[in-house]
Amino acid sequence: DTYGPDQEIPLQGPFTNYAVGGHQSRHIAINTGSDMWYNRAEAWKILLGTCDGYNDDHNLTGAIGLTAPDYPWPEANEVGVLPYPMTASNKAWLYRDFVSKRPVNIKNMRITTSSQTLGNFTKNYEVVNTIGAFENPRAFIENQPTLPSQAFQNLATASTNVRTILDIHRDANGHFVLFDEYNTGYLSGTENKSVIVSRFAAPGGIETMGKGYLDFRGSEFSVYNCILNRNLSVIKPSQASTGSLSELIGSGTAGIRVSDIHGRDFGLRSHLSRHSARFGRDSHIVTSSGDL
Structure with missing residues (x-):
């Protein structure tokens, strides 16, 4: 994460250091023991081995190798597939965003339920x-x-x-x-x-x-x-002033009913078309004091 001839690290705060610029491999979470070669992204691999094929006169007992992250070790691809590059391994060999580690963030970052840092939208x-x-x-x-x-x-x-x-x-x-x-x-x-x-x-x-x-x-x-x-379901302009009521049964949508003060489904237009009986009673529903 250094730049320029002086190889200095640009000035960043904790948030921009997490989210802005830099090399991918420098921003991978520390392995707590659950990461494996096939699920942890890296920039390279360091391989250690022995030199059994050499004679004792060479005084060589081991070897060290620096390879790309998709080198076919410790396993290779399926039989019949070219061994290199290794498709099962994760790689972190690129720079994030626009390479440089800017001191300010100029992009939108989404906050999810698994987010461990701040963002600006959900x-x-x-x-x-x-x-x-x-x-x-x-x-x-x-x-x-x-x-x-x-x-x-x-x-x-x-x-x-x-x-x-x-x-x-x-x-x-x-x-x-x-x-x-x-x-x-x-x-x-x-x-x-x-x-x-x-x-x-x-x-x-x-x-x-x-x-x-x-x-x-x-x-x-x-x-x-x-x-x-x-308000057509309340006014009911096509309903006559008197007559039979629609069936008072049904469930779900078919059971939706708009009732008047008498518990009947007569609409306002029907009520307005009737004359008022004695004491303001409904001339069709309340025809006598016994109907009260």
């Missing part, structure tokens, strides 16, 4: 990021999903949404399955940590927050965030 988005998964649909591109064929029939070929509010009770009795099931797991992968998903889900609900109801490119937009389409 996630990619802390260093480089972009906004908008719809414009940068990496998850969609790298893990192409198999979408239901019904979603692209007739005039809906340009749609980016599959599920609608009509699909919420699709598994319940008496409801028609408009679109086949499909896997949205590609939207929740862990491969990408740089693209930030911008999502506005108001006022909340499966139709504004469920991945199947958001756009399949980036899971950001829902048609039910529009002012004209909000």
